[in-house]
Amino acid sequence: MESLEHQLIRVELEQRQQEGCDTADIRSRIEAVLEDGAEDSVFRTLYDELVALDPVKDFPYSEPSLLDDIRALRPEGPRRLSLTLGEEALSERIHGAWLGRAVGCSLGKPVEGWPKHRIDNYLGSVEALPLTNYIPYREGTISPGLKTSTRDNIEFMARDDDMDFPILGLLALEQKGATFSPRHMADVWLSYMPFHLLYTAENVAYRNLVNRRWPPESATWRNPFREWIGAQIRADIFGYVTPGWPEKGAELAFRDASISHVKNGIYGEMFVAATLSAAFVTADIDQIIEIGLSEIPAQCRLAEAIRDTLAWCNESDDWEAVWSRIDDKYGHYHGVHTINNAAFVAMGLKFGADDYEQGIVVTVRSGSDTDCTGATVGSILGAKFGASALPTKWTDVLSDRLMSSVRDNNDNRISALAERTLQVAIKMLNVPDVVEEETVTEPFPKGMSEGLPGIWNFQLGFGRHELRVRPDLTGEIEMIEFNEVKKISNVKIDGNRVCFSFGVDKGGYEVDIAFDGTIDGDRLIGQCSSGGFEFSATGKRTSG
Incomplete structure (x- = not known):
């Protein structure tokens, strides 16, 4: 092999x-x-x-992969807007986003990966142009496995990774809220999602996680797909739970994206999440897209592609002419890359600004990763219009059902997913904004003169452990009774947030455990996770 x-x-x-x-x-x-x-x-x-190669010196783009660096290069933006929707209206819009995403995904699913000319040739051959409903099924052309997503054969939203990921994100948010970390999101993947139903960057990242390469290394180790579309399709849930708060939506999306992506792969997820956040507070599609752009670096390839697309849309009312210009400049990217597909999303939003059907049809007929792009455009327009405004010929056939491969969430009511999302959003909107967070998370809060370095009595609920951390953040943890010492790794400190990993020997096999918590003076408070299980962990500093 x-x-x-x-x-x-x-x-x-x-x-x-x-x-x-x-x-x-x-x-x-x-x-x-x-x-x-x-x-x-x-x-x-x-x-x-x-x-190990570095970009050439005259490379015209600045494309970091750390959140602080990304924020330093983003253009001016509103960061947080006033949300005037009441709970009932917000529920209607979140439901519209979930429903709109499912419709767009179902529309694009039968022709996923097809180029535009093949889609149009097929639609012409089955007398489905102009396209005003789901794509018809013809045996021998469309796979039998995709028949349940074709016209007159739809009874529910068939299982698709584009719909699995919002559920995975929802689970992480329900468990941890605004404090979820990349490591926690990785644990959700490992606990709830089958490996063989993940593709490209997500498949590689999952492989890396299983081999104990945790975020952010999981995104880079032998992962040539790290700027492909996989992170962008995971964005939506983070926009749904941050209505009117694009900066927070983009931040949550960053944490998720950093598991598997870098640079424009990360920006794609941040852009979509921020765009969705904006769609709850303004009906102006140009403003919605500009707010999305305000959360990613101004001089990155993704921002350039979206700005180009907006300009071309403003110059022509013929979407196929715009498509040709996108294809001419960005068609060299792989069919599941972030950048070219994001351009199709921007075009679909522009042409669907006042017409949901037009938006998803234009997007899917553009080809490439059609279930992904159709889902994203359907989601954003669904959040903009609300569930009751979506055409019933598109929504009713789904029967309020969404099938998924996510463990314990295989057969879902779309309306129930929307209600769960609403509850997370209500809690999220009460989280302090970034200014207040910065006040709380000084690098070393009062009473914590040395941060994490020192010797700690570490309580895991089993055995007696001593955690020893040196100033360079190397260290080890010892099970006192048995004199067993294991190195700690993946140490990260962000304000008073602390994460690290260590191993525990179980019969000659080392089980990896991750700690995620906070430092409060001379105390550590948090949780450990391993193999899908979580348990409390606390520490008390015994020596500086």
């Missing part, structure tokens, strides 16, 4: 070129070893050399 490096190096080569690296020399060497069928060790060496 070929090594991972052998399997992935072609995609990584294209990724590095798109990130602004000069790949001319290494490209010729990679092509040569691919032709010769070299040993795996050769591919590993070349892969490491490839990922």
Whole structure:
């Protein structure tokens, strides 16, 4: 079997070129070893050399992957707007977002991955142009497995990863609220989602998580799909629960995206989440999109593609002419890349500003990742219009049902998911805004002179443990009774938030445990998670 490096190096080569690296020399060497069928060790060496490249000095984009750096490069924006919707009206809009997403996903699902010309040729052959309803089924052209998402065959929203991810995000938010971390989101994946139903970047990240490469390393290790669309399709739930608060929606989306993506892959999720947050407070589609752009770096490739698309839409009322310009400039990206698909989303929003059906139809007929883009446009327009405003010919056939592969959430009522989301949103809106958070989370709060470094009596509910952390944040944890010492790793401190990992020996097999909590003076308070289980953990400093 070929090594991972052998399997992935072609995609990584294209990724590095798109990130602004000069790949001319290494490209010729990679092509040569691919032709010769070299040993795996050769591919590993070349892969490491490839990922070590830096962008050329005249690369015109600034594309960081850390939240503070992203925020430093974003344009001016409202950050938080006044939400005037009452609870009943907010419920209607959240329901519209869930329902609109399901409709758009169902519309695009039968032709996922098809190019535009193939979609239009097929629709013409089955006399479905102009497209005014779901895509008809023809045996031998559309897979039998997709028949349940075709016209006259729909009884529910069929299982799709585009609908699994909002449920996974909802679970994390129900469990942790605004405090959920990338590690907690990773644990939700591992506990609730089957590996074989994840694709590209998510599949790679899951593999990395299983091999104890935790965020953010899970996003980068042997992951050439790290700017593809996978994070963007996970954004919606974070916009649903932050109506009128695009900065918070983008922040939550960042935490989720950093599990599997970097740069424009992260920005895609932040953009969509912020756009959805804005859709609850303004009906102006240009303003909605601009607010989304205000949460990502102004000089990144994604922002450029969306700005180009907006300009082209303003110059023409022919969506196919706009599509051609998008394809001319951004068609070199893979069909499931973030950037080209986000441009189709922006176009769909512009042409669907006053017409939900027009929005999802234009988007799906554009081709590429049609279930993803149709779902995103349907979601944003659904949040803008509300459930009762969506055409019943699109919504009624779903019968308020959504099937999912998420454990314990296989057969869902869309209305029930919307109600659960509403409850999270109500709690989220009472979370202090960023100014108040900064006041609370000084790097070392009063009474905590040295932060995490020191010696701690660490209580896990089993055995006696001593946690020892040095100033460089290396350290170990010892089970006192048995003199068993394990190193701590993945140590991260953000204000008074602390995360780290360590192992516990169980019969010669090391179980990985993650701590996520806060420092309050000389006390640690938080939770540990391992293998889908969570338990409380506390610590008391015994020595500085």
